[in-house]
Amino acid sequence: MTEDHFVGLMNLKYIDLSENYLEVIIGSHWVPPFNLESAQLSYCNLGPKFPKWLRWQKSIGELIIPNTGLVDRVPDWFWTTFSEATWLDISLNQLSGDLSFNLEFMSMTTLLMQSNLLTGLIPKLPGTIKVLDISRNFLNGFVADLGAQNLQVAVLFSNAISGTIPTSICRMRKLRILDLSNNLLSKELPDCGQEEMKQQNPSGNDSSKFISPSSFGLNITILLLSNNSFSSGFPLLLRQCPSLNFLDLTQNRFTGELPGWINEAMPGLIMLRLRSNNFSGHIPVEIMGLHNVRILDLSNNKFSGAVPQYIENLKALSSNETTFDNPFEEAYDGEYRSAHIGMINVSITVVMKGQELEYGDNIVYLMSIDLSCNNLTGQIPNELSSLVGLISLNLSSNLLSGNIPYNIGKLRSVESLDLSRNKLGGEIPQSLSDLTYLSNLNLSYNDLSGRIPSGHQLDTLKADDPASMYIGNPGLCGHPVSMQCPGPATGPPTNGDPERLPEDGLSQIDFLLGSIIGFVVGAWMVFFGLLFMKRRRYAYFGLLDNLYDRLYVISVVTWRKWFGPPV
Template sequence: MLSNLAELNLGYNNLSGVISEDHFAGLMNLKSIELSYNNLELIIDSHWVPPFKLDRADFSSCHLGPQFPKWLRWQKGTSALQISNTNLVGRIPDWFWTTFSDAKLLDISFNQLSGKLPPSLEFMSLITLLMQSNLLSGLIPKLPRTIEVIDIYRNSLNGFVPNFQAPQLQAAILFSNSITGTIPTSICRLQNLLVLDISNNLLSFELPDCGRKELKQLNPSSNHSPRVNSTSSFSLKITTLLLGNNSFSTGFPLFLQQCPSLIFLDLTQNKFTGELPGWIGEAMPNLVMLRLRSNNFSGRIPIEIMELHALRILDLSNNNFSGAIPQYLENMKALTGTTTANKTVLANPFVQEYTDNKYMYSDMFSDSISVVIKGQLIEYRENTIYLTSIDLSCNSLTGEIPQELSSLAGLINLNLSSNLLSGNIPCKVGNLRSLESLDLSKNILGGGIPQTLSDLTYLSYLNLSYNNLSGRIPSGHQLDSLKADDPASMYIGNPGLCGDPVPRQCPGPPGDPPSTKDSARWHEDGLSQLDFLLGSIVGFVAGTWMVFCGLLFMKRWRYAYFGLLEKLYDRLYVVSVVAWRKWSRTIR
């Protein structure tokens, strides 16, 4: 009955029940309504004509379905419509796109809407289009020239329309579809693109390198332009590029040379081959995440990677890399755990802020990265920016583990398993104070296990199995509580190891390393024995010099001393002669 009511906001409550057209009968001046995140059900006759013209409407998580609400057809001129997770089923009606052609925001995500999208949406004024988690199929259409964000992940879309263009596009979230072929070369024209997530699709071949050839194709009338003839002045603004779980092939993408702002790069589970180029550090100096897991890369790991000062996640596992682990690991400042290195505030790669002229809309999309940590595959989403990890496992790396590794005090996960690493475990491994997971298994490491491992108070997973380690297994602190169900499995495959928890006992008296109290007592007793020994030596030297000086400077002492020696000599001589004669007579 509130005929002058212009704005109704009841969102984010615990309201339930049914709303019908009778509730809206007198709201002739209503411009904005928000009923989102309640338990309300809208049951409205399909022939009902609403008395108002809405500018903004948010019915997210209300029950509108299963049929697409026909009364929305009368809301032409609406600037923002959100009907996500409203149990809608079936095809999107054709009138929907023309009715809301002036809308800046459309959110129809998390329903069961099916069918194909129109071949072109260029006539619309959209800035943000959210259609994720539906059953949509067909091609990604020609988009409005005004669009900045398109979010269509988890559908069944299978490709792009020819001549795909969106000059204002900033974020394209397209993962978990069925997109085939290759990424269109028109991506080189997306000068405002910041986020491209096209992982978990069926893309193949190679990425466009946005070089001379592509630029000429995109700008055929500018063949004589210096910008076309030189790629050095051309660059993209992409900060997040997620291409994992596709079938991309050929070498490391030259496309990345044009992405100097790149922060998060994920090329995992593809078919990339060849060596990593040395220009990685120079072309993408701001990289925080570099993930190349499960490809066919080979050759040495370029030392230029160590110049990525902001790098926090380095995953080169399950490739064919060989040679030694590069030196200068301490140059990766973000892994050192210093205050200076941690000052940088990162945006989350899986949170995207959508803005239009009137308000900002934030959404965390459901993509993630899979990290092998603590012996299992763990999915990271919003907490990705807090992970610090180096994973070089399942390669053919040789040589020793660099001592410089101990400088990475901020490292949480270190996995060097399944390589050909030799030498000893660095004695300063205890400096990695933030380490929670350490896997050095399936190498040919030798020598003893450093006692400093017990200094890793955050350690919750350790695997040193199948090496050539020997000597007593250290204990204390975290080491005594790891893998309580089967602690010996951490050391299996090292026949030279002895002591708890393996069956082989060490030679000599058994005993744990001294506790703090025992160490103090041992130190005190050791000092007492040392004092006694030093005192005895000093006393012996002093006494000897006193006798020598007395004989040297006292004539009476000399006469008495040497006279005593002569008398002793004469007596020993007489005794020995008499004894010899008696012994000779007895024999005769």
């Protein structure tokens, strides 16, 4: 299309050529005869230079030009020309340059600039803005005061943002989604409770005006801070986030112990990811009070002690229920259109099935526990088998001992099970063959012994090298390892532990004890009858005498019949 197609369209207000892959060829000196209110030109080819004819559209309320082949600097006039626009989308291009230092004068509610080459600081934003996405650029910091007190969504991942998060974020009381993952942020997060109290009571002298930190609760539901360099202890900011559903602090430098207030401060957590930090101490039992948690990843830290008790209290993992509101599918309704404000372009790396897998907004359907690469000791609790909704369980690279729970076969939804590199002993439960969805199993480098069970999925796993699942257990025998088992195949292993027999059968000790009790009771009943009842005693011994006489006569007659009379 050229300017010839627009000749005479003096009253044109609305143009939508989106997703038609048209090439719009308009000269740099052309002055359009119309004054647009809305221009939707996504996926058309407007580039490589930023179209100068848009400079005359000062009344435009909506400009949507993502993926339009623009390879240019954002022109200086862009911010003033579109200062009255409420919806600006220039994403998925190769636009460069710094953002204007102050955008407070603009009227936009939605600004989408992701996947460009923008540099500089994130400026002070207008009070009207609700959705901001400047992810996948080269921005390197914040201004001290971000403004934007009505901001609901801030997606800033995959930039080069360094320094600290400004305390002005504490005044964004409507902020629900904050994604700062894959940046260079360091030090600690602001303690918004203390910040707000200082503003309300700057003198600090009147104790009667003391304000509880909980009175400054933020509305954040999704907080993604992975792959930065945050340090210090578990962020106190999180005490002000009672609505938090998804928390990702992976790959940072946090230290210290986890506080016991996690389940009280953030009772609705669905995802808690603390992988690859320096947290230490015991895993607090209070975490088991997170009834909604579906993704619990504490791997690659320095946790010690036992797997917490009451693990069966993770109610969301005890069910296969998947019907719930997905916060990553939220949408913002603007004056002209709706926009998804969740994780449409976000990916979260999850270690599962022995490899790193990328998840987007579908991560909410993953139900997993990963406590690997710590210093956990003790036994794997039998109560773990109640988490029937688990899809992935990884307890590898710890110091766990004892037997694999005999009832682990109840985890019917499990697709990935990794118990490798521990000190587990005894036999492998036959109930593993009940895991019909299992596609990845790793029991290597333990002290397991006995016959390897077979059946169902166990016979099909790792067809190219099935023995690798059991390597490092010299006591194991049978297919697929080289050592043969003595004798014929037996039933389900017991490991010498009566609790490892199937639940609906009697253990050996139970059977033996019942036999002894039955024999004693039966013998005593006979003895009691003979001792205290004279008639029965006479009849009993008379019967024995009669039986003896009969046997004697039969034996004598038989002897004479076959061998003749004695000499």
